[in-house]
Amino acid sequence: MASRAVIRDAVSSDVESYVKWGLDEGWNMSQDVPTYFASYPKGWLIAQIGDVVVGKLYSTCYPSGMGHIGYVMVVKEWRGKGVGTALLRHVLDNHLATCSLGVGLYSALENLPFYQTLGFQVEQKAFRMSRPTALDDAKLSQRKECVDVAVQAMNPDTDLEKIAQFDAATSGAYRPGFWAQFNEGRTNYVAVLVVESGGEILGLGAHRSLTNSTRVGPIYAKSAAIAEAVLLKLLSQVDGGGVVTLDTFSNNTEAVQMYEKHGFTITPDTYLLRHPSGNQTMQGHPSSLNSQTIFAITSLDFN
Ligand SMILES: CC(C)(COP(=O)(O)OP(=O)(O)OC[C@H]1O[C@@H](n2cnc3c(N)ncnc32)[C@H](O)[C@@H]1OP(=O)(O)O)[C@@H](O)C(=O)NCCC(=O)NCCS
Structure with a gap:
């Protein structure tokens, strides 16, 4: 399903909510997220419908050409409506398009089908x-x-x-x-x-x-x-x-x-x-x- 979400760059006032959303998801979050944002601010993305933030992720393309995506999150009531796909497509087509070593991310077993549909392949099990x-x-x-x-x-x-x-x-x-x-x-x-x-x-x-x-x-x-x-x-x-x-x-x-x-x-x-x-x-x-x-x-x- 195509999403109506508009994707924009995150600003520093968005960053605390990455920690909060992650904790709500039951993830073991680092308190250093604002520090990382300050180090590599390009590629942190927010999906919004009207004024409401419905999804977010962070990404980085390191100078060696290796890309990385993390913290992919969509609010519960908007899941299954294309927001996650819109965020991933946007970041792969724009911020990470020139990552010559490809783009890595870590996924739990239950999310593998979502990422595989987007062209990700399993490289290693950890x-x-x-x-x-x-x-x-x-x-x-x-x-x-x-x-x-x-x-x-x-x-x-x-x-x-x-x-x-x-x-x-x-x-x-x-x-x-x-x-x-x-x-x-x-x-x-x-x-x-x-x-x-x-x-x-x-x-x-x-x-x-x-x-x-x-x-x-x-x-x-x-x-x-x-x-x-x-x-x-x-x-x-x-x-x-x-x-x-x-x-x-x-x-x-x-x-x-x-x-x-x-x-x-x-x-x-x-x-x-x-x-x-x-x-x-x-x-x-x-x-x-x-x-x-x-x-x-x-x-x-x-x-
Ligand atoms: C995983 C997540 C980001 C997907 O975002 P989303 O907006 O719900 O995904 P989409 O609506 O774009 O889904 C696209 C397709 O993948 C499917 N899909 C989404 N999550 C899936 C999952 N966990 N397992 C299997 N299929 C999934 C959708 O049903 C949809 O299929 P369809 O096109 O046939 O209807 C979202 O479910 C989420 O925030 N989950 C909790 C946080 C999380 O686990 N993040 C991933 C960290 S690695």
């Missing part, structure tokens, strides 16, 4: 894994797996460009603005690095507070041992009493085994979908090639 925190997690950084590898806090003054390059080589997303937020002290992220003596980054990890848990991700590492050291260092820095969650690709068996070893269990699956750009195939995408070095995903966005 497991969401979770674990309660414990008071003695602070001691995890003393474990041999962590001590053997020199995990250090990220230094925003010197490491940012190197991190952005490592991120781009692993995930396909060159997003210096995302990492620069550490420098500006405007997010609740903690980030750690493993760097060899020559200065090459061997591993990278971060965690941040969401509404209902601490989310670990990304963890990118050149080996499972490095990923484990990064994980333990991150867990040692999380306050006790809550839950830690993360997403990891189901085909990275080393990652899944490592998380199970440290008490994580699998909760419902999510799927990484991709809308290929032009005549590109999904197999050419860096995240397909490097999934064995991706131990925890950040959904390139905020949830």
Whole structure:
């Protein structure tokens, strides 16, 4: 059904409602949404019928040519009337039309048919894994797996460009603005690095507070041992009493085994979908090639 919705760019006063709508949907929202909007304001879209906001999404085309869509939401009474399709078509035809690496998004199983109708294909299946925190997690950084590898806090003054390059080589997303937020002290992220003596980054990890848990991700590492050291260092820095969650690709068996070893269990699956750009195939995408070095995903966005 064709929608009568008019699509416009979001402005900063629209942004708080992304968090509210997401919480109403039962999503585990980041409180950093306004910060992300300030970093990449282009591509956040509002669907309106008359004065009433009936749908919204955010999108980004990172400078490396990789697009991402998230927070696709239509108000309940307007679902099934073409608003979601209008929003997706608009963003794919306009803001994301030149993303040479295609456009990714994460979807729950029940929404796959909606996105597949729009031309998205399943690229990877991901497991969401979770674990309660414990008071003695602070001691995890003393474990041999962590001590053997020199995990250090990220230094925003010197490491940012190197991190952005490592991120781009692993995930396909060159997003210096995302990492620069550490420098500006405007997010609740903690980030750690493993760097060899020559200065090459061997591993990278971060965690941040969401509404209902601490989310670990990304963890990118050149080996499972490095990923484990990064994980333990991150867990040692999380306050006790809550839950830690993360997403990891189901085909990275080393990652899944490592998380199970440290008490994580699998909760419902999510799927990484991709809308290929032009005549590109999904197999050419860096995240397909490097999934064995991706131990925890950040959904390139905020949830
Ligand atoms: C998913 C969502 C954005 C779709 O928006 P929408 O405006 O309802 O979608 P449309 O009306 O454009 O739907 C287009 C078609 O897809 C179908 N469709 C929509 N959601 C579907 C779903 N979850 N499963 C199967 N089909 C679906 C519609 O029935 C319609 O089919 P038709 O053309 O044969 O009638 C909306 O249902 C929503 O906000 N859901 C809750 C939030 C959410 O889960 N967002 C997705 C995050 S990944």
